[in-house]
Amino acid sequence: MRLSGREVDCVRGGREVFSNLNFEVVSGEAVAVVGPNGSGKTSLLRLIAGLLVPARGSITLEGGEAELTLAEQAHYLGHRDALKPALSVSENLSFWRDFLGGAASDPAESLATVELDHAAHLPAAYLSAGQRRRLSIARLLTVYRPVWLLDEPTNALDTAGQKLFASLIGDHLARGGLIMAATHTPLGITARTLRVGDVS
Amino acid sequence: MTALSALIRRDIRIALRVGGGALIGVLFFLTVVVLMPFAIGPDLALLARLGPAILWLGALLASLLTLDRLFTADHDDGSLDLITMSRTPLELSCAVKAVAHWLAAGLPLIIATPILGLLLNLDVGATAAVALTLLAGTPALTFTGMIGAALAVTLHRGGLLLAVLVLPLSIPVLIFGVAASEAAITGPSSFGAPFSILCALSLFGLVVGPYAAAASLRQGLD
Numbered sequence: 001m002r003l004s005g006r007e008v009d010c011v012r013g014g015r016e017v018f019s020n021l022n023f024e025v026v027s028g029e030a031v032a033v034v035g036p037n038g039s040g041k042t043s044l045l046r047l048i049a050g051l052l053v054p055a056r057g058s059i060t061l062e063g064g065e066a067e068l069t070l071a072e073q074a075h076y077l078g079h080r081d082a083l084k085p086a087l088s089v090s091e092n093l094s095f096w097r098d099f100l101g102g103a104a105s106d107p108a109e110s111l112a113t114v115e116l117d118h119a120a121h122l123p124a125a126y127l128s129a130g131q132r133r134r135l136s137i138a139r140l141l142t143v144y145r146p147v148w149l150l151d152e153p154t155n156a157l158d159t160a161g162q163k164l165f166a167s168l169i170g171d172h173l174a175r176g177g178l179i180m181a182a183t184h185t186p187l188g189i190t191a192r193t194l195r196v197g198d199v200s
Numbered sequence: 201m202t203a204l205s206a207l208i209r210r211d212i213r214i215a216l217r218v219g220g221g222a223l224i225g226v227l228f229f230l231t232v233v234v235l236m237p238f239a240i241g242p243d244l245a246l247l248a249r250l251g252p253a254i255l256w257l258g259a260l261l262a263s264l265l266t267l268d269r270l271f272t273a274d275h276d277d278g279s280l281d282l283i284t285m286s287r288t289p290l291e292l293s294c295a296v297k298a299v300a301h302w303l304a305a306g307l308p309l310i311i312a313t314p315i316l317g318l319l320l321n322l323d324v325g326a327t328a329a330v331a332l333t334l335l336a337g338t339p340a341l342t343f344t345g346m347i348g349a350a351l352a353v354t355l356h357r358g359g360l361l362l363a364v365l366v367l368p369l370s371i372p373v374l375i376f377g378v379a380a381s382e383a384a385i386t387g388p389s390s391f392g393a394p395f396s397i398l399c400a401l402s403l404f405g406l407v408v409g410p411y412a413a414a415a416s417l418r419q420g421l422d
Contacts (some may be wrong), residue, residue, distance in 0.1 A: 050422050052282055071285040080278025086217040087210070098206030101287050 001063040008057035030179040030191040039197025041182035074147035086127030103144040110141040129156040150181040204378035215304035222267030229262035252319035252381035270349040274334030329384035343405030350413035
């Protein structure tokens, strides 16, 4: 599987964020998207997720399931956690498993992996920022998607959580997944670096 | 199918829990209707004559009350991103969200109508007629309102903008809803014609609303 972008331009609010960006990620590979604040890391991930439309250029996924679009084969872990405070931890996770569809595993198992099983019946409103992040990560584990688009994934995670997450993305890569992560801190795995928004 | 039933169950569950919109709509409906006799005075004949119109106006305002959160809540917490990316077409997700909103916020209004009819000196037959027209007409309010709710996400404004956008669109529903109720209560014009148009408006909304809302949401991606 190969995710590639050719001469991608991103324009937001009439301002050019980056232009003529080329990238390529293949199965089993992680790419860390780095750059200063406002350089367009989040915009790039949202472009790939189909949540923004590129002003020029194209982004394609080769070797995936033919009848599905790139967005339908990708997980997007953004700044916002997509959790409903009124629903419990396990209700939130079960909803995304049922709604997103495709190959899925037992939500309880994923909750145990991210060490949230003790809080399964707690409303998501009572979770701390780090626990919310862990619950979002549990969504990536429950529903299988080959492409992971991660925006500052280790934000709010404690040291143990970061170590756990590093092993989880290692597992995903070993299963032939591919990862693009916008990050300021090292992911804890070997990753190629893609620099956006160089003002040189 | 699993995806759609999961979405409908989630939205209804959120609406019924603490802080959800279902109960607020009914309470607002109750308040509007209870205030009317105080404003109009204790003229029973006048109240009975104005009753259907008051109930319709109350239901219209109450169904708008919680509608602005239909998409903004999902937009604010990032759920809308995942819904857009999912394998379910956005149009279907929009339609299902509107149906869930109607079940959680519209249906309770219709159930409350018989009780509120008592306050307006409407007899059983008249109340039943109003409830029936509300049952046929409130889906149209939800489906047209959904377009406004999607635009509110695109334009980053909720609340009042929605009311300004949607209220003019709901004029036909109001006209035919009240006309059908009046026809059933006092005659002599036929009940069938305005009632059929009311049903047609709801079906029309069911077809057009989800497409318009999905188009607006896609346009507003950021």
